[in-house]
Amino acid sequence: MGVLIGFFVRLYSMVFGAxxxxxDGWFLGLAARFIFASVLFQFFWNSALTKIGGNIMNIFTPTAGAYAQMLPKLMEQVGYDTSQIAFFPYGLMVLLGTWGEFVLPVLVVLGLFTRFASLGMIVFIIVMSYVDIYGHGVDAKTIGALFDGEPYAVISDDRLLWIFVLLVPALKGPGVVSLDWLLGRYYRKREMYY
Structure with a gap:
């Protein structure tokens, strides 16, 4: 019996070691970025477009809808009049959040400054979840709970998976198929000659 178990242990080690x-070095980062691109990129891009009224020329002037999405309670207090909201810090938060929703997903997908962009997206998702729960007051079913056996909660279940997909490139890097790798290769070659 011990010989049979030993055989299966060696076979297991050989197959999964190979x-x-x-x-190693290329698949996990590429797979995580591909999954992010296919599942979440369009979601974030469309959400960002709503913040500028669908017109890229409004990138410096987020709409009232952007303020309502990011600062719902403050917008309610000022009667949805953005002119009553101070640029610093609130207008700046909305502007940077809007830019982040455009720029960070593109960087993740391209594999450019991937670790930074992935961490930025993780923070973005955490802040987005906080605003949804406390700012918009979503219901308990939408929030869900971990280990509840119901995998359909938008906040606890979906966003935890989103964060995990982004943790892979944040911790392991984007992989060989990325602009980060190409830039790193270019600079390593340059340093060899100097």
Whole structure:
């Protein structure tokens, strides 16, 4: 019996060791970025477009809808009149949040400054979840709970998976198929000659 168990342990180690060696350095980062691009990129891009009225020329002047999405309680206090909201800090927060929703997903997908962009997106998702829960007052079913056996809650379940997908490139890097890798290769070659 011990010989049979030993055989299966060696077989297991051989198969998964080979798989790990074959995918090391390129697969996880690329797969995470591909999943992000196919599942979340369009979501964030469309959300960002609503903040500028669908017109990229409004990138410096977010709409009242952007303020209502990011600062719902403050907008309610001022009667949805953005002229009553101070630029610093609130207008600046809305402007930077809008830019972040455009720029960070593009950087993740391209694999450019990927670790920084992935961490930025994780923070963005955490802030977005906080605003949804406390600012917009979403219901308990939408919030959900971990370990509840119901995988359909938008906040606790979906966003935890979103964060995990972004943790992979944040911790492991974007992989070989990325602009980060190409830039790193270029600079490593330059340093060899100087």
């Amino acid at each position: 798989l790990e060696r074959l995918t």
